[in-house]
Amino acid sequence: MSHTPDFDPARALALARDTLGIEADAIVAMSERLDERFAGAVQRVLQSPGRVVVMGMGKSGHVGRKIAATLASTGTPAMFVHPAEASHGDLGMITVGDVVLGISNSGESEELTVLLPLIKRMGVPLVALTGRSDSTLGRHADVVLDASVSKEACPHNLAPTASTTAQLALGDALAMALLDARGFRADDFARSHPGGALGRKLLTHVSDVMRSGTDVPRVAPEAELMVLMREISAKGLGMTAVTADDGRVLGIFTDGDLRRLIERAGDGGDLRTLTARDVMHASPHTVREGALAVEAAGLMEASRITSLLVVDDGGLLVGALNSNDLMRAKVI
Structure with missing residues (x-):
């Protein structure tokens, strides 16, 4: 050497x-x-x-x-x-x-x-x-x-x-x-790279990662506040949808909303008389089940939210997802 x-x-x-x-x-x-x-x-x-x-x-x-x-x-x-x-x-x-x-x-x-x-x-x-x-x-x-x-x-x-x-x-x-x-196009590239990060982003749809069925938190507009709290805790998404009898999304109520509601009420307010209709945010952000998961991630980021309700083409609630679901799918 x-x-x-x-x-x-x-x-x-x-x-x-x-x-x-x-x-x-x-x-x-x-x-x-x-x-x-x-x-x-x-x-x-x-x-x-x-x-x-x-x-x-x-x-x-x-x-x-x-x-x-x-x-x-x-x-x-x-x-x-x-x-x-x-x-x-x-x-x-x-x-x-x-x-x-x-x-x-x-x-x-x-x-x-x-x-x-x-x-x-x-x-x-x-x-x-x-x-x-x-x-x-x-x-x-x-x-x-x-x-x-x-x-x-x-x-x-x-x-x-x-x-x-x-x-x-x-x-x-x-x-x-x-x-x-x-x-x-970019989606053509993704189809030849299904195992890569771009493939996951461009081939993963909301329907692939969303919660569905009984895993989706939902209550009727007449539900009392305690019912909302139990639904949020049980489903673990930090929120619940408020839906009409036919499944249309009327609003959303989050654990953050609950904290703010309690702070405003102070010691003198009686929250037990409130219903979901009284406290919900009407016309919440939603995403279609056929949308790309990366679109849902972009909507969350732009709106500074961590959860989304998923609807079908008719506007009926079919699922829900949060940022943790997207992270597990390696979309974000």
Whole structure:
């Protein structure tokens, strides 16, 4: 193992800043070079009924895997095929209707270039993402995306750094252009990420997390105050709905309302004569059972409340939920 010199924190910080600056400059320069060829690549993919088959060796292969994953999660079916494995049978994964996205900074990766005549013979469009448009890969491609960089961030100008960053950024740009062209929405993204936080927020509905049936606190408008207090305590939601005989929501009464009522009454008031109709808040905030749970969370936050009554399309009470229900569902 080679001798490790004394660590210089200032030099490490300076090299880190140089690296970020070089890579940022490479992306800006690439952005300024973008032309109609990029739009042509987007159009090729949109016109193809199959998948985008991404191929690349070494560091370009690692970038290619990420690009394929980004495409697949944003509405463009895609997969990564290793060029070396393609020469030993995996080329059969490419079918008519697909588009091949070949990634190579030099454009001369032997494992990739040896496949190009076969890909062309299949009639599969080839999009090259390369640092050399005049390379073997560039000459065989139907569309060339220029990912060239003036220098690597590596102090020796050897390790792929700025070039792989440029490839990754250009792949993201391609994915975003395709996303927009396909009209891919946030809920589409959530459906391909059901296990993630966004999936939970955009796929969880109020009906999935609300209390229902006998778990929903409710009283009639003629109910005495003691009945309201018992219902609030029994159901554990810190409130109760006040409903008409047909289930329409007339009002709501919370434990906070109860505390304020007692404070106002003082020692001289007789609260036993009060009914639910006397103390309820009429026309309370409600949410539809088919609404997204994240909408309920937003309404709670905007209104500074912790509980909501849930109604159906006819305005009848069907459920209730509070912020704890939303937290358990990891919506908030």
